[in-house]
Amino acid sequence: xxxxxxxxxxxxxxxxxxxxxxxxxxxxxxxxxxxxxxxxxxxxxxxxxxxxxxxxxxxxxxxxxxxxxxxxxxxxxxxxxxxxxxxxxxxxxxxxxxxxxxxxxxxxxxxxxxxxxxxxxxxxxxxxxxxxxxxxxxxxxxxxxxxxxxxxxxxxxxxxxxxxxxxxxxxxxxxxxxxxxxxxxxxxxxxxxxxxxxxxxxxxxxxxxxxxxxxxxxxxxxxx
Amino acid sequence: xxxxxxxxxxxxxxxxxxxxxxxxxxxxxxxxxxxxxxxxxxxxxxxxxxxxxxxxxxxxxxxxxxxxxxxxxxxxxxxxxxxxxxxxxxxxxxxxxxxxxxxxxxxxxxxxxxxxxxxxxxxxxxxxxxxxxxxxxxxxxxxxxxxxxxxxxxxxxxxxxxxxxxxxxxxxxxxxxxxxxxxxxxxxxxxxxxxxxxxxxxxxxxxxxxxxxxxxxxxxxxxx
Amino acid sequence: xxxxxxxxxxxxxxxxxxxxxxxxxxxxxxxxxxxxxxxxxxxxxxxxxxxxxxxxxxxxxxxxxxxxxxxxxxxxxxxxxxxxxxxxxxxxxxxxxxxxxxxxxxxxxxxxxxxxxxxxxxxxxxxxxxxxxxxxxxxxxxxxxxxxxxxxxxxxxxxxxxxxxxxxxxxxxxxxxxxxxxxxxxxxxxxxxxxxxxxxxxxxxxxxxxxxxxxxxxxxxxxx
Amino acid sequence: xxxxxxxxxxxxxxxxxxxxxxxxxxxxxxxxxxxxxxxxxxxxxxxxxxxxxxxxxxxxxxxxxxxxxxxxxxxxxxxxxxxxxxxxxxxxxxxxxxxxxxxxxxxxxxxxxxxxxxxxxxxxxxxxxxxxxxxxxxxxxxxxxxxxxxxxxxxxxxxxxxxxxxxxxxxxxxxxxxxxxxxxxxxxxxxxxxxxxxxxxxxxxxxxxxxxxxxxxxxxxxxx
Numbered sequence: 002x003x004x005x006x007x008x009x010x011x012x013x014x015x016x017x018x019x020x021x022x023x024x025x026x027x028x029x030x031x032x033x034x035x036x037x038x039x040x041x042x043x044x045x046x047x048x049x050x051x052x053x054x055x056x057x058x059x060x061x062x063x064x065x066x067x068x069x070x071x072x073x074x075x076x077x078x079x080x081x082x083x084x085x086x087x088x089x090x091x092x093x094x095x096x097x098x099x100x101x102x103x104x105x106x107x108x109x110x111x112x113x114x115x116x117x118x119x120x121x122x123x124x125x126x127x128x129x130x131x132x133x134x135x136x137x138x139x140x141x142x143x144x145x146x147x148x149x150x151x152x153x154x155x156x157x158x159x160x161x162x163x164x165x166x167x168x169x170x171x172x173x174x175x176x177x178x179x180x181x182x183x184x185x186x187x188x189x190x191x192x193x194x195x196x197x198x199x200x201x202x203x204x205x206x207x208x209x210x211x212x213x214x215x216x217x218x219x220x221x222x223x224x225x
Numbered sequence: 226x227x228x229x230x231x232x233x234x235x236x237x238x239x240x241x242x243x244x245x246x247x248x249x250x251x252x253x254x255x256x257x258x259x260x261x262x263x264x265x266x267x268x269x270x271x272x273x274x275x276x277x278x279x280x281x282x283x284x285x286x287x288x289x290x291x292x293x294x295x296x297x298x299x300x301x302x303x304x305x306x307x308x309x310x311x312x313x314x315x316x317x318x319x320x321x322x323x324x325x326x327x328x329x330x331x332x333x334x335x336x337x338x339x340x341x342x343x344x345x346x347x348x349x350x351x352x353x354x355x356x357x358x359x360x361x362x363x364x365x366x367x368x369x370x371x372x373x374x375x376x377x378x379x380x381x382x383x384x385x386x387x388x389x390x391x392x393x394x395x396x397x398x399x400x401x402x403x404x405x406x407x408x409x410x411x412x413x414x415x416x417x418x419x420x421x422x423x424x425x426x427x428x429x430x431x432x433x434x435x436x437x438x439x440x441x442x443x444x445x446x447x448x449x
Numbered sequence: 450x451x452x453x454x455x456x457x458x459x460x461x462x463x464x465x466x467x468x469x470x471x472x473x474x475x476x477x478x479x480x481x482x483x484x485x486x487x488x489x490x491x492x493x494x495x496x497x498x499x500x501x502x503x504x505x506x507x508x509x510x511x512x513x514x515x516x517x518x519x520x521x522x523x524x525x526x527x528x529x530x531x532x533x534x535x536x537x538x539x540x541x542x543x544x545x546x547x548x549x550x551x552x553x554x555x556x557x558x559x560x561x562x563x564x565x566x567x568x569x570x571x572x573x574x575x576x577x578x579x580x581x582x583x584x585x586x587x588x589x590x591x592x593x594x595x596x597x598x599x600x601x602x603x604x605x606x607x608x609x610x611x612x613x614x615x616x617x618x619x620x621x622x623x624x625x626x627x628x629x630x631x632x633x634x635x636x637x638x639x640x641x642x643x644x645x646x647x648x649x650x651x652x653x654x655x656x657x658x659x660x661x662x663x664x665x666x667x668x669x670x671x672x673x
Numbered sequence: 674x675x676x677x678x679x680x681x682x683x684x685x686x687x688x689x690x691x692x693x694x695x696x697x698x699x700x701x702x703x704x705x706x707x708x709x710x711x712x713x714x715x716x717x718x719x720x721x722x723x724x725x726x727x728x729x730x731x732x733x734x735x736x737x738x739x740x741x742x743x744x745x746x747x748x749x750x751x752x753x754x755x756x757x758x759x760x761x762x763x764x765x766x767x768x769x770x771x772x773x774x775x776x777x778x779x780x781x782x783x784x785x786x787x788x789x790x791x792x793x794x795x796x797x798x799x800x801x802x803x804x805x806x807x808x809x810x811x812x813x814x815x816x817x818x819x820x821x822x823x824x825x826x827x828x829x830x831x832x833x834x835x836x837x838x839x840x841x842x843x844x845x846x847x848x849x850x851x852x853x854x855x856x857x858x859x860x861x862x863x864x865x866x867x868x869x870x871x872x873x874x875x876x877x878x879x880x881x882x883x884x885x886x887x888x889x890x891x892x893x894x895x896x897x
Contacts, residue, residue, distance in 0.1 A: 053741060057350070060744075063732035063751065064793075065574050067650070069725060069759070069777060076728075076748075076755050079735065083748050087741070105741060111440060115339035118346045121736075125349050126281070126513050128576035191646035198639035202515070216335060277517060280524075287508035287527065288569075289798050291874070293501060293535070293553060300504075300524075300531050303511065307524050311517070329517060345512075350737050352800035415870035422863035426739070505798070559888060563787035566794045573797050574729070664783060 004141050005179025007186050010195055011137060011207040018211045022138065023146050027218035031163065034156025037225060041159065042097060044221030047113045049090045049104040051217070054117030056082045058124060058136060065129040067188070074181045078140075081174065089165050112220035116213040123206050130189060130199070133182045134206035138214055144175030228365050229403025231410050234419055235361060235431040242435045246362070247370050251442035255387065258380025261449060265383065266321060268445030271337045273314045273328040275441070278341030280306045282348060282360060289353040291412070298405045302364075305398065313389050336444035340437040347430050354413060354423070357406045358430035362438055368399035452589050453627025455634050458643055459585060459655040466659045470586070471594050475666035479611065482604025485673060489607065490545060492669030495561045497538040497552040499665070502565030504530045506572060506584060513577040515636070522629045526588075529622065537613050560668035564661040571654050578637060578647070581630045582654040586662055592623030676813050677851025679858050682867055683809060683879040690883045694810070695818050699890035703835065706828025709897060713831065714769060716893030719785045721762040721776040723889070726789030728754045730796060730808060737801040739860070746853045750812075753846065761837050784892035788885040795878050802861060802871070805854045806878035810886055816847030 003009075012019050027044070030036030059079040066072045091101050123135035147166025154163055165171060190197040227233075236243050251268070254260030283303040290296045315325050347359035371390025378387055389395060414421040451457075460467050475492070478484030507527040514520045539549050571583035595614025602611055613619060638645040675681075684691050699716070702708030731751040738744045763773050795807035819838025826835055837843060862869040 053744070056744060056748075057736045057738075060732045060735035060748070060751075064729045064736075066729075069755070069773075072725070072728060072732075072755055076732070076751055079732075079748055080752055083741070083744055101741075111335065111339050111437075114343060115335050118342035119338060121346050121349065122342045125345065125573075126576075128574075128579065131576065187646075189647055189650070194646075197645075198635075198642075199637055202637070213335075277520070280520060281512045281514075284508045284511035284520075284524070284527075288505045288512075290505075293531070293549075296501070296504060296508075296531055300508070300527055303508075303524055304528055307517070307520055325517075349797075350800075352798075352803065355800065411870075413871055413874070418870075421869075422859075422866075423861055426861070559783065559787050559885075562791060563783050566790035567786060569797065570790045570793050573793065661783075 031159040039225035249442040255383040263449035479607040487673035491673040703831040711897035
């Protein structure tokens, strides 16, 4: 299964909420070009601040890893986020006349704040698995959305964003995340992990983070 | 100044947001009895879950204290929250036929989730002062609201809630919190702390938590 | 089994290290009165600082609990530590002319520092179970030592210390801890938890904390 | 002043402890080649595990930073530690027939454990400044030792180690750390930060971490 077997289980367990996330009007609007520019820019500014706190969550994951391999995987993602992914936002916004200092000063919308702080608290209160279950919907959902829009988009207006997440580079990140999560779960909960008494709590983390992604798209549309 | 000098400074620094919080329609509606019962009950169930995570924040404060006195003060509050304040909610809800297991299973509204996780992250990412600045609006705002409604309420419908927060017992808690925060700030930032370069960051914590209180009242009205 | 089945498993898994801890020369010296007074006082001063950071670890446990019952159990222990157990140290030391400010200013010996910071990091980097596995050797080992010396001590020199830990009150604390740990493990890892892939990591926490207890007794003898 | 003005203040404030650290017999023994090989290898294996937990502390620093620049600086160091500095240990040990799996399985000596867990707890319980004050003695002390041995070593036996820390690359890391710490202190405590009421607590962190460095060298000599 794409992005690993744990993701397949969590994705199925999230039910309709997953579809609300990856098929949100904001997403289809990027694909057919009907998304208002103002909504996209509002989203982009919020997402810049989101990525800062999401990077903090990946850094927290490093502190909760059990092996050097896990630490290196999380460090690589942290590095990609803070040094590469932020660049997309800085460049796109720069062309609209918004500089990085302005981006950094963006007042976090509640739908933004709630998501990153929930993920961070999942890590602080739980262990490495709680952390990964809360990080997964963003990383892998963007991979799924990127791959889908990459194949189906009928407009070039948001092509730059779509290319970023449909790129083989980002898809590789998703593949590696899937391996990291599968291995982390199996090494801690055993080969029958999918039936473990811990899975409902991890599913709850995954589903909550997914529903906060729905709220994030909604913020983009309403906030503009 | 009531509840200490740091609170006076933070309260003034929060500007209009503080008034939006303590004079919210939800508050005046408890005073004159116009608040719909459904709104109150919706709020009460959310507040039960809020108090659980707010208690976690007070426990986190214990881990970040510098002295045994600070630890004892935070432990006393944690104890009061988890063993006493929750009882008000359990009793009030119990009379409406809602038992504690149902309360505990309440799905957290985003406006609830965002507040407690913001406060917890303030503590995790910062120090004891960041923690107190983020805890203050809830503790002291309820003190101010309680005292005000205790003197001015024209309806007895929400008398039990009002009595809880206007009680001399709760007002003492607020007084002690003010002393704790004043002492904590002075011991770390010196006698001229009010001009310290750290105060703008602490003010930001206080103001953000206050605005999340506004959102919490709003949730009560809209969620019902 | 006394203090629960998880403890029985961890205790057995720790092998000789457990015996080195509960039968340390410091322990037998309290029983037969051969422990030098200076060693006892050195230990007591270090233990005062130990209890402060051990209390912080119990507060951290509150932030990592899943249920209100778990939170209440940890809060009760935190409360007992910071308000009751410290008193024994303050009183015993007070009679020797050492006041609380002096106790608080005690420079932590490395064998003291290493123990509490290891326990705290077990909690920060792991989840509630990592926390409990690291807390258990101190809580339950003192219970076992207290019960044993209470029945076998041939000297009254250290009777006050022995009475504190052989008391039915402290033995109840140990019994409750055992229940808390058994329930926490079963609710997270299922009814066959003893064979879970997570147990070796928890055992490692327990064994490391036990070996740090051995170092703590040794510090008492060498540091004086 | 080399490595910045805050370091100069902390270094002076640590008094003799700093000299005990940078002029330890282990250090001079690397310079004149009198350090027994067994002591060096024992140290190297412990240092491998040390760097893992020290990397965790740098990751924790990312979660506590206030600006993207601070986050990037800490991420760069984390990256250098987990991907570059560990290589020196893996290569040196590899030539002695010790593979990475063996290194990773090294049982942490108490003098090793106490250091990293103290630094981590400094970060968890405090803020970004507590974190930096606890990280500084290792980063900058190795810079000072490297530069000193690079200029004065009379033996080539430990040349590879000396070159690593006297290299312009590592000296640049130290220079950047000094700038990071100076800026972080000034932005939080103002331009007169050196007289701030917070400095004694930060000095205490720095001095404790320095004394734990002394213990680490001592471990190398005694543990072999």
